[in-house]
Amino acid sequence: APCVEVCPTGASYRDEETGIVLIDQENCIGCESCLSACPYGVRALNEAESVVGKCTLGKPLTDKGELPACVKACCGEARFYGDLDDPESDVSKLVASYDEADRHQLADSGNGPSTIYLLSPKFATWVSDDAVQVSNA
Numbered sequence: 123a124p125c126v127e128v129c130p131t132g133a134s135y136r137d138e139e140t141g142i143v144l145i146d147q148e149n150c151i152g153c154e155s156c157l158s159a160c161p162y163g164v165r166a167l168n169e170a171e172s173v174v175g176k177c178t179l180g181k182p183l184t185d186k187g188e189l190p191a192c193v194k195a196c197c198g199e200a201r202f203y204g205d206l207d208d209p210e211s212d213v214s215k216l217v218a219s220y221d222e223a224d225r226h227q228l229a230d231s232g233n234g235p236s237t238i239y240l241l242s243p244k245f246a247t248w249v250s251d252d253a254v255q256v257s258n259a
Contacts, residue, residue: 123233125156125165133174141236142181147173161231179203206236216240 123143126134133149134156136142145156145165152172157165165176180190180203188194193201204213217225217238226239226248241248 124159124161124231128155128159130155137181140179140181140184142179143176143233144178144181145174145176147171147175150174161233162228206238 123134123136126136126143129135130153131149131151133146133151135144135146137144150173152167152174154167154174156174157167160176165174167173168175180188180192183190184203190201190203193203202213202216204211206214206217208214209218217240220240220242224240224242226241227237228235229250239248
């Protein structure tokens with residue numbers, strides 16, 4: 123991942139077991155190099171603590187065999203979590219039940235994103251992240 127490559131302290135790293143990109147808060151110096159390198163704009167500087175943070179995809183909970191809090195709390199039951207590499211997992215079966223046109227991913231900038239978004243064209247139009255203009259105003 124580009125954010126991992128530019129981190130001068132190694133605070134940004136990819137978890138070898140899960141593949142999730144994480145930040146070791148103890149080693150982060152708040153230099154913000156990873157913010158500009160992140161292809162998805164999902165990192166933010168915690169100014170009070172001078173460290174960068176991002177979603178951990180529920181790692182503290184999933185390490186204990188639980189679902190991420192965002193999945194458990196989603197009142198519309200629109201979030202799913204699981205092992206996409208296991209074709210027998212519930213999430214793999216769910217994804218397989220959708221047409222290819224309904225499955226979307228963020229642009230691959232060499233980091234192999236694994237999150238899949240399910241969105242049927244009959245409900246809305248998927249807008250590729252490389253087509254979205256971000257304003258820093």
